[in-house]
Amino acid sequence: MFVGISGICFAASCICNLSKFSLGLGAGIPLGFYLIQMMSQISEDLDGLKYVTLNTLFDPDAVVKGDGFVLPFLILAVVGLILYAVGILVFREKDLPL
Numbered sequence: 001m002f003v004g005i006s007g008i009c010f011a012a013s014c015i016c017n018l019s020k021f022s023l024g025l026g027a028g029i030p031l032g033f034y035l036i037q038m039m040s041q042i043s044e045d046l047d048g049l050k051y052v053t054l055n056t057l058f059d060p061d062a063v064v065k066g067d068g069f070v071l072p073f074l075i076l077a078v079v080g081l082i083l084y085a086v087g088i089l090v091f092r093e094k095d096l097p098l
Helices: 002-015 019-042 047-052 060-065 070-093
Strands: none
Touching: 002 019, 002 070, 019 047
16 A cells, blocks of 8 residues: 555656645546545445545555555556656756756
8 A cells, every 4th residue: 555655756856846836736636536535435426436546446455464465566566666767767868957
């Protein structure tokens, strides 16, 4: 879970030029995921929204039971690594004023 969220934060900080935008995206997207997950748990009408977030892939009950948690964790790791790679590629192309 932390690799996926940190990938979002890292990519946002590499893509944005101003710190206010990188903080807004890096903190806003995971916070939005959390709020969407909360809304989907409260209302049955919004139950389909839970599949929009990365938080759905983290199931602590499956970890405690020891079954069915490997594939979601692999997906979270791949998403995080892809976002790290995107951030690195974007940052390499930046012209930094020094």
